[in-house]
Every structure is written in C-alpha cells, then in structure tokens.
Amino acid sequence: MKITIIGAGNLATCLGKALKASRYEVVQVFSRTEQSAKVLATMLEAQPITHIEWVNDGADVYIFAVKDSVLPILVEELGKKYPKKIFLHTAGSMPLSIFPAVLAHCGVFYPLQTFSKTAEVDFREIPIFIEGRDEKAMQAMMEIGQSISDNVRTITSADRKYIHLAAVWSCNFVNHCYNRAAKVLAERNLPFDVLYPLIDETRRKVHHIHPQKAQTGPAVRYDENVIAMQKELMDTDEMGQELYELLSKDIHRFAEDHL
C-alpha cells in the first residue's frame, strides 16, 4: 500500500515516521507551508506539494492529518477527484460522516497521543481507534494500524468523541496545570525541575490506584486556611485564583460524592 499524507504538522510527522519505519512508501506530503512540506517529505523520501490540486493518484491510501477546520474542505475536494481511493482522517472529534457519500472506502484512524515534531514517541504502545465505512477501509486500517501499533481497537464515532474529551482532560488540562506550577515557581526564581519527582509519582500512582483514591492535598479535605492562603499568593492573577478555587471545589465535591 502506498500512502499520501495530507498535512505536515505534529501528528503527520510522527505518523509519517512510523509508517516509513514500517516500510510503507509515502508518495506525497501536502502542506500549504512550503517549509513544512519539504521537511517532512525529505524525511519520508516523498514529494513535497503545497497545492491540494497537485495531489496525484499515485497512492492507495490518503491520510488526512490536518486541523479540524480545514478537514471537510480538503476531503470534499479530493473525494470528488479520487472516489475509489481509501481516505482516512485522524481527528478524534470528527465523525466518520464528515466524508462525502461518494467515498466508499473511508475511515477514521485516531491515534490517542500528544505529538510534537521533536519528541520521539513509541508508536507501538499508542492505542489507535479505527472506524471504517466499509470492509476495505477497515482492512487497510487494521493492516496499517497493526504494523505500527500493538493496540488497534475499533470504535464508534459516538464513543470516540468521549475518548477525545478524556484526552483533553488527561493531557491538555494536565499540561496546563504543569504550566501553572511552572509560572508560580518562575515568579519566585525557583527551578521547575524540583517538581519532577512529584509529577512522576502523581502519574505513576494512577496506573495502580483510581485517581479518586489517589487524591491528596488541601482541596480534598477542603482545608480553608491553606486554600485561602494559597489563593492570596496569586493575588495578582485573577484567572489563576478563579481556576484554583473551582478546581478545589470540584475536588472536594468529588471526594464528598465518594464518602
């Protein structure tokens, strides 16, 4: 199976590298940004293109790893041109129905991970959630998926939305809490790396203990003295205080619900 990748961002880059490592031939890499297209295409020994009309019929599978906002436009345009090809998109929150009806062989191929261009990830451990319109799309996704990951699962569009929501909580929002901690320390010229053992242990725990049981700290027992004092430390940062209070209340509410 030959593959063309539409997109050259974080996910496109990591996925492209994993595909190449599994000896797939990548034919073309599309990005509106010439530099991005060139960088990824060079890595994958593919042809870089910057106009969607330049996507040719040389691939069997077209994988879309682009922003949600442009995805419908791109699949519409290429779908009309190559209705017999296999079209896959990688967006957790986009349903299968985004593909126009003219496409018989299409599917969603959603790797559940946070990708950076520079961070090497071990794709074998990444769960890939697949949903296909027909058997041909399913088989292609199963083959591609299993060649790069040990964890390929079928899922409905409805369930996938919740997986994506859970991913936002456990990755983006978690990372923002790290960022908030970094800000607190930076303002006192304290180094962020003192938190590494704590950060590591916090995530290690939830591999064994449900996060409900793993909770510690002032919010779970709603220690008003500590909470008031800590809010005061952020007195120049209204949004920080608001978020601190809301998180503390929510933690306490969860704890009470589980008494």
Next chain:
Amino acid sequence: MKITIIGAGNLATCLGKALKASRYEVVQVFSRTEQSAKVLATMLEAQPITHIEWVNDGADVYIFAVKDSVLPILVEELGKKYPKKIFLHTAGSMPLSIFPAVLAHCGVFYPLQTFSKTAEVDFREIPIFIEGRDEKAMQAMMEIGQSISDNVRTITSADRKYIHLAAVWSCNFVNHCYNRAAKVLAERNLPFDVLYPLIDETRRKVHHIHPQKAQTGPAVRYDENVIAMQKELMDTDEMGQELYELLSKDIHRFAEDHL
C-alpha cells in the same frame, strides 16, 4: 539520633519507613486513632501511643507529620514540656514561626512528594526543603535528610509557600484532571487504561520541553467548534462544563501571552 513521630498518616508512614531503612531508631508513634498508631509503630518497632501526654522524652528529635489544623496545638503542648528537644514539622504551607519561641531547636522538614500508605516511594529522589531556627536544628535536618534523600535544599518559609502552591497545581489538580477523564470514560463504559500512554507522554514531555511549548489540543488554538462540542458532551455536569471552559480560556490566554 532517636526519633519520635507525631502522626501516622501517609507522610508519617512513608517517612517512618525511610528513617527505619536508614537505621534510625523510632521510639514512639503517636496517633489519636489506635489502629493507625499500632500499624505504623509495629512496622517501625516503636511504641504506639494514642494520647499526646504519653509522648516521653526518650527521643532526640520529634517529627510532626499531622494535619495543618492540629499542628499548632500539638507543638504548643509538647514544646512546653520538652523545650530543649529538636522539633520538626513537615507541612509545606506552615511557616517556621508556628513553633513557640521557647523552642530553640526547631525546623521545617518538607519532603516534596505525594504520599500514600500503600505506594512505595523512592525517598532518595525526593527533594527535601529544610529551614531551621538554629544551627543545631539545621544540622539534625541535614543529617536526617541526607541519610534518606540525595536532594536536600535549604529554603525560606516565604519561598516554601510557593513550592507548596506549585505542588498543588502539579499534583492535586493534575490528579483531578485524571479523575475527570476517568469519569468521562466510565460514563461510556470505556476503560481508563487506554489513557496511560497519553498520560505518560504528557508528563515525559515536560522533563524536556517547557509546558508552555508542550501544549497541544483544541484549547491552545481556541477551536470553538471542538470546545462547544466537548462542552455539550458534559451537558449533565455544570461544574465540569465550567471547569472545562475556564481551563480552555486560560490555556488560550497563556498561548496568546507567549506569541
């Protein structure tokens, strides 16, 4: 140096075990809850006691690992009785000044970690922040600290408050985001463990990349479609929606500040 531990909770348990492993003799373990006192005292081959008046003068160092709310009462009571002993407390948010003036040798011994009675932690990696009233307390803390950890640092009460605030952000609030993710999945009968690779990678990244740069997902680019759709998925959970929105706004604001 002989040690008596006031408290038998998570921190007291983990610290007691680390002290015993470093061959310190633990004389007494105090907890109002008989069962807790007995469990920890048995582990440490110490005497379990359930009344603060039963704390004797057999130790050189008295370590308080109790709730912030009872700490002042306990140090007051024992301080009057044994003013020549070394008194240490372990509370991140409590200043050194909590100790009555009569105590010449006192200090704060704050291990920056989240402790569970059951989770084994490697104390050697845990940063311990110390602050002493006099040289004798400092020396005792340095000796005890370095015998269980490779990362003992001096700190002021003022800075320690910020360390503790950063710990709440990077541990308690992070854990709550995990808990929120677990709730989302549980409501659809989806397993939490599909998130492990994502959770692991999210924390792994911040060892190398500042969390500001590591951020991904819909909030950082404020993708209103995805944000609205995800909020809708939590339509029976007002607090969840509110928190989701506030976190998304804060992420976006941070991203704009760094453009």
